[in-house]
Each structure stands twice: as C-alpha cells, then as structure tokens.
Amino acid sequence: MAVQIVSPGRVDVIEKAMPRIQNEDEVLIKVQMVGVCGSDMHIYHGQSPVATYPRIIGHEMVGEVVEIGPNVNQLVPGDKVVMEPIQWCGACYACQSGRRNVCVHLQVYGVHRDGAYQEYMVLPERIVHKVDRRLAWHEAVLVEPFxxxxxxxxxxxxxxxxxxxxxxxxxxxxxxxxxxxxxxxxxxxxxxxxxxxxxxxxxxxxxxxxxxxxxxxxxxxxxxxxxxxxxxxxxxxxxxxxxxxxxxxxxxxxxxxxxxxxxxxxxxxxxxxxxxxxxxxSRLQTDKFPTVIEWFNTGRIKADTFATHRFPIEEIERAFAFIESHPNEIRKVLLEIGCSMRKGSVDGHGIPLTR
The missing domain is CATH 3.40.50.720 (NAD(P)-binding Rossmann-like Domain)
Structure with missing residues (x-):
C-alpha cells in the first residue's frame, strides 16, 4: 500500500509491488510512521516549484530494517532507522564543497523520487541512520524535521x-x-x-x-x-x-x-x-543526522509531545483535510503505516488518535 499524488489535488491509495534489494549496498525497510510535512501539502496542492508527478510523497520516516544487502556493514535486521531523504552526485561544486544538500543533481525522496508514504522501501545504506531502539516511533520520526x-x-x-x-x-x-x-x-x-x-x-x-x-x-x-x-x-x-x-x-x-x-x-x-x-x-541539511540522532538518543531533544494527531495511511485525505481545517490544534500529524492501534484509542504516550 502506498499514497500517491497523481496530479495536483488528486491523491490515490494504491497497491504496488513489494520492493526488492537490487544492489549490494541496499537495505529493505518496513516503514512504521511518517510525518506529514508542509512540503507534502504543497505537492498535493500543486504549489511545489520542484516536485514531479505522479509521486509517492513523504520524507519524514522511521522504520525497521528487515533485510540487508551483502555489502551493508553498519545495519542489521531489526534496527530502528530513519531516512536521510536525499541523493547527491558527489562530483559537482556543491558536493565537493561539503554542501550535498544543494547538489546540482539533487534528488529528494518524496519530491523527485518516490518517498516514504508506503509500507516498504529499499534504500542505500549511506542514507539510512540507526536510532536507539528505546525511542518511541512517534519520537524517532521527528529526527528529520530537527x-x-x-x-x-x-x-x-x-x-x-x-x-x-x-x-x-x-x-x-x-x-x-x-x-x-x-x-x-x-x-x-x-x-x-x-x-x-x-x-x-x-x-x-x-x-x-x-x-x-x-x-x-x-x-x-x-x-x-x-x-x-x-x-x-x-x-x-x-x-x-x-x-x-x-x-x-x-x-x-x-x-x-x-x-x-x-x-x-x-x-x-x-x-x-x-x-x-x-x-x-537554508535547505534540507548538511551532515546533521548524526548530531541530531545523538540529541534524541540522549534525551536532549524534547519530542514526546511534539506529535499531536495520527491517522492510518488509508485515511490520508482525511488527514490532509484535518490539517487544513484545524491549523491551531496541530503541531505534527503522523501517518501510521506499520504501527497498528485500536480505533479511538490513546497510545501509551498519551497522543490522541484522530480516526
């Protein structure tokens, strides 16, 4: 299952083939939660100057590694991970200057490449970062915004x-x-x-x-x-x-x-x-994931109350409508993908579920 913006204003929940590892340095990730970003809303409304369609959106992701390629060295199945949602060339002036976030050939997941509003993703190890397993899903998903x-x-x-x-x-x-x-x-x-x-x-x-x-x-x-x-x-x-x-x-x-x-x-x-x-x-980030993850792992970042509402992935249109109609009630809306919770319940961290 995946959420695809077919064209501005049109969003479909689709079924797609299970992704497979094709290269030796890749990992297969089961996506657990994804944050809804303002840029996702802009793509939905056709207001992004850089997005292409059709597009599976989403770049604020936390998930679990389920399979690794033979050349993956830093990750193992079961690791809780977040995604650095960019790909860069490594050869242009920006990359050579240590600014790969503005690479001439920059590709952003959820914008130029299919993103995280889907149940499984295959990603190269270099953009997958491990986080402490003690972090709750709704906290770890906030690493990218930070x-x-x-x-x-x-x-x-x-x-x-x-x-x-x-x-x-x-x-x-x-x-x-x-x-x-x-x-x-x-x-x-x-x-x-x-x-x-x-x-x-x-x-x-x-x-x-x-x-x-x-x-x-x-x-x-x-x-x-x-x-x-x-x-x-x-x-x-x-x-x-x-x-x-x-x-x-x-x-x-x-x-x-x-x-x-x-x-x-x-x-x-x-x-x-x-x-x-x-x-x-200031666009995206430059080598900030290790530092921010350390802040999260050591509790320096206060993220437990940051997310205010959750929706299951299949209710994406309702989530979008809620964001637009309740701007003063929300801080961060999350999509549950791999996480399952009872309708109308409140999880162990006190976050109300809007279902």
Whole structure:
C-alpha cells in the first residue's frame, strides 16, 4: 500500500509491488510512521516549484530494517532507522564543497523520487541512520524535521549569548527553537496562534509575540534595547516575514530564509548594506543526522509531545483535510503505516488518535 499524488489535488491509495534489494549496498525497510510535512501539502496542492508527478510523497520516516544487502556493514535486521531523504552526485561544486544538500543533481525522496508514504522501501545504506531502539516511533520520526532546525541554526551561525528571532511556531520553527536554546541563545518567537506560542514557551522560548495583538517590530526593539536580534530565522516563509526579517535584524546580524516561494519580496539594498547583514538560504541539511540522532538518543531533544494527531495511511485525505481545517490544534500529524492501534484509542504516550 502506498499514497500517491497523481496530479495536483488528486491523491490515490494504491497497491504496488513489494520492493526488492537490487544492489549490494541496499537495505529493505518496513516503514512504521511518517510525518506529514508542509512540503507534502504543497505537492498535493500543486504549489511545489520542484516536485514531479505522479509521486509517492513523504520524507519524514522511521522504520525497521528487515533485510540487508551483502555489502551493508553498519545495519542489521531489526534496527530502528530513519531516512536521510536525499541523493547527491558527489562530483559537482556543491558536493565537493561539503554542501550535498544543494547538489546540482539533487534528488529528494518524496519530491523527485518516490518517498516514504508506503509500507516498504529499499534504500542505500549511506542514507539510512540507526536510532536507539528505546525511542518511541512517534519520537524517532521527528529526527528529520530537527535536522532542518539544526541546519537553520548552523546557517545562521547561532552562538551562545545571541538573541534569535524565530518567525513562525510551526514544526520547523519549534525545531529551530530547541536547537537555539541548546546553543545558549535567547529566543523570541512570533506566531498568530496563542496555542502554538504557549507550546513554544514550554520548550523554552524567552519572549512570545502575536502579530495580531502587538506591534512585533516595536516589541523587538524594546526586548533588545533597540539593537534587534542577532539572528532571525524566517520559518513562516511569506513575502512579508522575509521583509520583516531583514528590517529587524541587528547590525552585523544574520537572516536565515527557509521558504521556497517564487513570489518576490521588496527589500531595500540599504537595509542589507548599511547593517552589513548576512542573508542566507537554508535547505534540507548538511551532515546533521548524526548530531541530531545523538540529541534524541540522549534525551536532549524534547519530542514526546511534539506529535499531536495520527491517522492510518488509508485515511490520508482525511488527514490532509484535518490539517487544513484545524491549523491551531496541530503541531505534527503522523501517518501510521506499520504501527497498528485500536480505533479511538490513546497510545501509551498519551497522543490522541484522530480516526
């Protein structure tokens, strides 16, 4: 069974042949859970500038190794694993510079290649990472989103003592928040949802701003004694938030942009040149899986309450509809694929199942 976006707006639950190991360095994985990402929704609506159709989507995956090829050395059947959802050429300028996440020939699972919304996957060992078996499925599935938060902090060169402004308390903003707090930064978070801001507070956010209720830029000036944040991470990814990020960031500061929208923003050169800002994009991740997995394995990442709702894979359309109709009630929605649970139940970690 698999979920395929046939064309924008059309999703089918299909049956497909069991995948088989074809190369000696591959592993067969039984997928257990997959996270629903905003980029999956964009592909469903035809709003992704990079996706191709038809496509089995999904890139936030946790599963169990069931078979290995003869040249696989680091994994064995029974290992709990997550997927680094990219393939790269290794020869282009980006790859030679250690930036394979922006490889000229980049292929992303769930975008350019079929992804994890399916019961079984065959993947090369180099993009399969083992996690501690003690991690619950609904925690381990969050490793990939946290690598995105870690990348955003790395691109922004977040350091202890910095003031970091995060626009958007969605999943990636919350991941970036936890990483910044571990680094020793003071964090300001803005979002239109008081519920999401309350959760950000529980994760350590120092200042909470709702743009619908306060003048965000004035509040930031007061919080930072007129300097502005040293690093601004735009996890809301709108034309307006990008413009605001450039305006509010301090002299010699860094602006991190995660959005993929093609809509242009109006930003004066003066705002960048006068303050000598560094404005950088942040896409996917660069070698962040080992570090993030260590954070998860040692309990430094608080992920047990991150996922709020689950749906069985065959109810994918209902899951999409729920996400769009209850934006303030969800943080992360998961699809159960290999995991089976009773209808209407609550699992041992207290996560309600929407069935």
């Amino acid at each position: 690598t995105i938060g870690a990348q955003a902090n790395w691109r922004g060169e977040v350091r202890a003592g910095d003031t970091v402004f995060i626009l958007g308390a969605g999943p990636i903003g919350l991941c970036a928040l936890q990483v910044a707090k571990m680094t020793g930064a003071t964090c300001i978070v803005s979002d239109l949802s008081d519920a999401k801001l309350a959760y950000a507070c529980s994760l350590g956010a120092d200042h909470l701003l709702n743009p619908g209720k306060v003048d965000v830029e004035a509040e930031i000036q007061e919080i930072t004694d007129g300097l502005g944040p040293n690093v601004t991470i735009d996890a809301a990814c709108t034309v307006h938030t990008f413009e605001q990020a450039v305006r509010v960031t301090s002299v010699a500061g860094r602006v991190v942009v995660l959005g993929l929208t093609a809509a242009p923003s109006q930003i004066a050169q003066l705002d960048i040149t006068k303050k000598e800002l560094t404005v950088v994009g």
